[in-house]
Structure formats: C-alpha cells, structure tokens
Amino acid sequence: MSNIGSYEERIKNFDWSIAEKELGYKKGDVINIGWYCSDRICQLGKAGKTALKWEGHAGQTKEYTYDDLRKVSNTIGHFLRGLGIQPEDRVCLFMDKIPELYIGLLGILKIGAIAQPLFSAFGDESLFVRLENAETRAIITQKKHAPKVKKILDRLPNLEYIIIVDHDGKKALGEKEVAMNLDTMEWIDSFEIHPTTAESPSLLHYTSGTTGLPKGVKHVHYSLISQYLTTKWVLDLQEDDIYWCTADPGWVTGTSYGIIGPFSMGVTQCVLDAGFSAENWYKFIEKYRITMWYSAPTAIRSLMKAGDEIVKQFDLSSLRHLASVGEPLNAEAVVWSERVFGKPFYDTYWQTETGSIMIANYPGMKVKPGSMGRPFPGITGGIVDTETYEEIKDINKPGLIAFRPGWPAMMRMYWKNEETYKKKFQNGWYIPGDRATLDSDGYFWFIGRDDDVINTGGHLVSPFEVESALLEHPSVAESAVVAKPDEVNMEVVKAFVTLKEGYQPSEELELDIMNFIRKKLSPLAMPQEIEYMDKLPKTRSGKIMRRLLRAQEWGEDIGDTSTLEND
Amino acid sequence: MENIKDVVLKYVIDEYLEDDSEEITYDTPLISGGIVDSFSMVSLKRFLEVKYKIQIPDDEATPEAFDNVNSIVALVEKFLNK
Numbered sequence: 001m002s003n004i005g006s007y008e009e010r011i012k013n014f015d016w017s018i019a020e021k022e023l024g025y026k027k028g029d030v031i032n033i034g035w036y037c038s039d040r041i042c043q044l045g046k047a048g049k050t051a052l053k054w055e056g057h058a059g060q061t062k063e064y065t066y067d068d069l070r071k072v073s074n075t076i077g078h079f080l081r082g083l084g085i086q087p088e089d090r091v092c093l094f095m096d097k098i099p100e101l102y103i104g105l106l107g108i109l110k111i112g113a114i115a116q117p118l119f120s121a122f123g124d125e126s127l128f129v130r131l132e133n134a135e136t137r138a139i140i141t142q143k144k145h146a147p148k149v150k151k152i153l154d155r156l157p158n159l160e161y162i163i164i165v166d167h168d169g170k171k172a173l174g175e176k177e178v179a180m181n182l183d184t185m186e187w188i189d190s191f192e193i194h195p196t197t198a199e200s201p202s203l204l205h206y207t208s209g210t211t212g213l214p215k216g217v218k219h220v221h222y223s224l225i226s227q228y229l230t231t232k233w234v235l236d237l238q239e240d241d242i243y244w245c246t247a248d249p250g251w252v253t254g255t256s257y258g259i260i261g262p263f264s265m266g267v268t269q270c271v272l273d274a275g276f277s278a279e280n281w282y283k284f285i286e287k288y289r290i291t292m293w294y295s296a297p298t299a300i301r302s303l304m305k306a307g308d309e310i311v312k313q314f315d316l317s318s319l320r321h322l323a324s325v326g327e328p329l330n331a332e333a334v335v336w337s338e339r340v341f342g343k344p345f346y347d348t349y350w351q352t353e354t355g356s357i358m359i360a361n362y363p364g365m366k367v368k369p370g371s372m373g374r375p376f377p378g379i380t381g382g383i384v385d386t387e388t389y390e391e392i393k394d395i396n397k398p399g400l401i402a403f404r405p406g407w408p409a410m411m412r413m414y415w416k417n418e419e420t421y422k423k424k425f426q427n428g429w430y431i432p433g434d435r436a437t438l439d440s441d442g443y444f445w446f447i448g449r450d451d452d453v454i455n456t457g458g459h460l461v462s463p464f465e466v467e468s469a470l471l472e473h474p475s476v477a478e479s480a481v482v483a484k485p486d487e488v489n490m491e492v493v494k495a496f497v498t499l500k501e502g503y504q505p506s507e508e509l510e511l512d513i514m515n516f517i518r519k520k521l522s523p524l525a526m527p528q529e530i531e532y533m534d535k536l537p538k539t540r541s542g543k544i545m546r547r548l549l550r551a552q553e554w555g556e557d558i559g560d561t562s563t564l565e566n567d
Numbered sequence: 568m569e570n571i572k573d574v575v576l577k578y579v580i581d582e583y584l585e586d587d588s589e590e591i592t593y594d595t596p597l598i599s600g601g602i603v604d605s606f607s608m609v610s611l612k613r614f615l616e617v618k619y620k621i622q623i624p625d626d627e628a629t630p631e632a633f634d635n636v637n638s639i640v641a642l643v644e645k646f647l648n649k
Contacts, residue, residue, distance in 0.1 A: 523606035
C-alpha cells in the first residue's frame with residue numbers, strides 16, 4: 001500500500017495540517033529543520049538506525065546513524081557559533097557530495113544561520129557573484145576547491161572564514177582559513193538549538209534567469225511541512241526503504257529531497273560521490289539494495305544509451321519505486337524503464353522557487369508516459385494566458401503553468417531583489433516560467449520554457465551570464481548564447497561570436513573559449529559548440545535577436561523579422 | 568612525436584585539476600573520480616580532435632573510454648591509425 005493511498009480522496013480531504021500533526025508541530029511553535037532531521041528522529045526511538053551510507057569514488061565508505069547525525073550536526077553548529085556566526089548569517093556549503101555537506105547543512109540550520117549551498121563545479125566568477133550577493137560570512141569547503149575561493153577573496157570583504165573540512169596539515173592554512181575535521185573532533189552530545197520559527201530563513205539557493213545576475217531564493221524553516229509530505233506521498237518513502245537521490249545538494253533537489261525529506265522521515269539513504277557511469281550506478285544499487293531511486297532524465301537517458309545488456313549483469317530486484325525530476329521525462333524513457341527495471345520512472349515537476357514538488361505522478365495513479373502528472377494535493381495549478389494571465393479552461397490549449405500561492409515551501413523572496421520577486425506573481429498566480437497544456441483528465445504536459453533560460457541536464461543556465469563572460473575573452477567582440485537540442489541533456493549551450501580584429505576563427509580558439517567559460521562559470525555553462533559569425537542578427541535598435549539563432553538551432557520558423565537590422 | 572600519454576596527462580592536470588597538490592597518474596579515474604565531468608568531457612574530446620587531427624564519433628566518446636589517461640590514449644591511437 002502506498003503512503004498516499006487514493007489520490008482522489010487526498011485531494012478532497014487535504015489540509016497541510018496533516019503534515020503538521022504528523023511532525024508534532026503547532027502554529028507558533030519552534031520549528032528547526034536541523035532538529036527535525038536528527039534530534040527528533042532519535043527521540044522517536046531511532047537513534048541507532050542508519051541515516052546515511054556514503055561511498056566515495058575510490059570505494060571508501062562511511063556510515064552515520066541518526067544519533068551520529070545529531071551529534072555531528074551539533075558539532076558543526078558549535079564550531080560555527082565559536083567563530084561568531086550569528087542567526088541569519090549566510091554560510092556557504094561548497095563541497096562535493098561528502099558527508100560534511102549533508103550534515104553541515106543541518107548544523108548551519110541548528111544555529112539559525114542561513115545555509116547557502118553552491119555546486120562545487122562552479123568556477124570562480126559564478127562563485128563570486130553568489131557570495132557577493134548573499135554577503136556570505138563563512139564558506140565550508142574542501143582543500144581541492146579552496147583555490148577558487150582564494151582567487152576571489154580580495155573582492156569579498158564580508159567573507160571572514162574559509163572552513164576546510166579535509167585539512168591534512170601538509171600545507172599551512174592560508175588567509176582566513178580554518179580547519180574543521182570531523183574525523184578528529186570530539187562530537188558534541190548536548191547542544192542548544194536556536195529557536196527558529198516558521199518564517200525564520202533557512203536556505204538561500206541560487207537560480208539563473210534570462211537577464212541579470214543569479215537570484216538568491218530564500219526559503220524558511222516552515223518549508224519542512226511540504227518537503228516532508230511530498231517526500232512521503234510522492235517518493236513514497238517507507239520505514240524500511242533504502243533511498244538514493246542522485247542530485248547534488250548544490251541544487252535544490254539535493255537539499256529538499258536529498259537531505260530534508262528523507263532525514264525528516266527517519267529513512268536510510270545512500271550517497272555515491274562519484275562521476276556518472278552506468279556500471280557504477282547499477283553496482284551501487286545492487287550493493288546497497290536501493291529500494292527508492294530519485295534521479296534525473298539526463299541520467300536516465302545516459303543509462304538508456306548504455307544499453308539493456310548491462311542491466312542484466314546486476315541484481316536490481318531491490319528497486320521498488322522510481323521517480324525523476326529536472327526536466328521533462330520523455331515517454332521513451334518511461335517505457336524503457338518499465339521494460340528493463342519492470343517499473344516506470346514517475347515524473348515530478350517543481351523548481352527552486354517552489355521548494356517542493358508541485359506536479360507529479362503518484363504511486364497507484366495511472367502514469368501517462370511523457371506527462372508531468374497532476375498537482376500535489378493542496379496545490380491549485382492551472383494554465384494561464386501568456387499575456388493576460390487569465391486561466392485557460394480549454395483542454396490541450398498551450399499557456400503558462402501557474403499556481404495559487406500559499407504552500408509552505410514557497411520561496412519568501414529573491415535576496416535583495418524585490419522587484420523581480422514581485423514579477424513572478426500575476427493576477428493572483430505564481431508563474432514558474434514554463435509552458436504546458438492540460439488534458440481532460442487533469443494531467444499537465446510540458447512544452448518548454450517561456451524565456452531564453454537554458455535547461456541543460458536539469459540545471460538552468462542564464463544566456464546573459466554566459467554572453468557576459470564570453471565578452472571577457474580577449475578575442476570575442478560580440479556574443480549571443482542559445483539552447484541547442486541535445487539527445488541526453490535535453491539542451492546544451494551554444495554560442496555565436498564575432499571576433500575582434502586580429503583574431504581568426506580556428507578550432508584552437510574555439511577550445512580556448514570553451515575552457516575559459518568552463519573555468520570562469522561552470523562546465524554546465526561551457527558552450528558545447530561555438531559558431532563564428534561576421535555579424536550577429538540585431539534589431540534596428542541594436543538588440544541581438546537571440547530568438548532567430550535559437551529557431552535556427554531547433555529548425556523552427558524564425559517568425560517576424562520586420563525589426564531585423566538591414567545589411 | 569611527443570608521447571601521447573604525457574601530453575594527455577599534462578593537459579588533464581593543467582586544465583581540470585583544481586588543487587595543484589593533487590597527484591594523478593595514467594590510471595587515475597577521471598570521470599568516475601569526479602575530476603572530469605560529463606560536460607567537461609566535451610572539451611577534452613575537442614582537445615584530442617584538434618591536437619591529433621582526428622574525429623572521435625560521439626558513440627565512442629563514452630565515460631568509460633575517457634575514464635583514465637590510458638583508455639584515452641587507446642581511443643586516440645585507434646583513430647590515429649585509421
């Protein structure tokens with residue numbers, strides 16, 4: 001029996017107080033996610049239950065019980081407090097998928113500070129803009145990533161501490177660096193947790209838009225309510241499950257459903273800190289007897305590419321339930337997973353700003369391959385007109401996805417960017433920025449983004465950020481960046497550039513520009529292809545017509561070109 | 568002609584290693600070891616194609632083929648000899 005039972009019945013009788021009651025929370029109480037994910041589980045009698053099984057790329061392993069989770073997060077909180085970190089100070093987590101990342105987040109939350117997780121593959125400029133915007137006071141990182149922080153340290157006057165979790169003493173600590181080694185520190189049993197309440201800030205996740213700098217999405221401790229219930233009803237986690245969420249906590253899925261959801265339910269989860277390979281992933285499922293697997297379409301398509309034969313080499317019979325998030329899951333992938341694993345991947349839809357799953361396919365509900373599913377109980381979702389934001393009642397008519405605001409995990413603001421935040425709300429709806437249709441059974445069907453943001457491998461990349469970084473390359477005079485279709489990643493970054501005088505197009509220069517962006521921004525933002533042009537298409541007012549270039553890549557009609565600049 | 572192994576190893580160290588005190592060998596796992604991710608693999612493939620004037624088909628550019636310097640060299644030699 002699934003946790004959700006009948007979806008239809010849940011819709012009729014839904015109230016968020018269901019989650020509040022299960023968590024023992026009453027309005028006005030103290031609510032601290034760090035406590036709920038560790039101390040509370042111990043108080044429920046599960047102190048000795050395994051919380052986290054971790055495996056590194058070289059096969060090294062670590063295991064933590066819920067009591068360990070409680071003590072280690074206490075220890076991290078105590079350490080940060082000792083440095084003078086105050087409630088609501090921003091503390092960045094900039095690490096690979098190591099235990100310190102998962103438990104560090106709980107430690108930060110326990111002292112009432114705001115956790116700011118960032119993807120460890122970010123280059124120095126991507127890191128800089130996010131730390132500068134958040135006025136981050138401390139960053140917790142590994143020695144392998146510290147050089148990127150050092151490079152930008154002079155430009156970050158608010159950054160007081162670089163906390164290194166794997167300092168081995170071989171090199172002296174540098175400016176502002178302090179060591180925090182959990183393997184050698186004495187773990188703290190008793191700790192005073194900061195009495196955060198529902199609206200106390202918890203997390204600051206950064207996401208990219210078409211224009212402007214990345215936006216810091218602020219979440220609060222009350223988000224736990226929807227993260228807990230969606231984990232329970234959509235991911236269907238049960239007491240004996242062994243859960244694997246493949247997402248990196250540098251992104252929102254990795255925190256909402258890689259840390260908060262499973263730990264608040266007291267479930268055992270496994271983490272593999274290694275690059276992708278089909279063999280290693282299947283081996284991991286077999287070794288740890290994974291029962292619930294939450295992954296992403298890019299990974300699923302990569303597994304499809306590796307073929308069916310390799311699947312037969314492993315015992316994957318432990319798998320009970322599969323789900324996916326990041327970008328739309330194509331129907332072929334759903335059909336493939338039914339064939340090779342004997343069960344479909346259930347697609348889920350949400351974004352950084354929503355904080356928790358909004359539309360999903362639920363256990364027990366009919367899966368329509370290629371569909372996003374139906375809104376989570378308590379979520380009012382619809383399709384609205386792109387101009388008027390009036391609800392479209394016609395079946396299968398394209399429009400913008402829209403939600404009525406008010407669910408617990410909804411973002412509370414864009415950090416220092418009230419104007420952009422307000423624009424996300426139109427005619428009483430929250431507008432995520434994606435287009436879809438709605439069928440006669442109430443299932444949503446994804447069409448695409450309503451802006452120029454590039455969704456590559458489930459991560460959003462701002463064309464503006466890449467274009468700006470390209471202009472810093474000595475050879476580039478002008479640039480335009482668009483999404484290009486890709487079989488595995490859905491979209492990848494493609495750049496069009498014109499060169500400055502004295503530079504000639506060449507393959508060597510293309511490689512140099514690619515590596516320049518990879519190191520400055522991130523591998524995700526690196527153009528997978530660069531096309532040299534004599535001039536970029538522009539409007540008469542001088543604005544680059546990105547949509548023409550995009551249409552060219554997607555083989556679409558280029559539309560109205562009446563504003564195109566004449567030769 | 569330069570030794571392909573050493574050229575590839577030097578390129579990986581120069582371009583993909585963040586911490587200069589980290590040591591890698593011809594057998595160090597690059598993809599599964601998290602040194603080169605699947606997106607960055609595209610730039611490594613492009614480097615090999617430009618440097619050795621070869622074309623590596625996408626279906627041969629697998630994470631397994633790029634997982635260490637030795638396997639990369641085997642891939643390059645396969646196409647150099649074609």
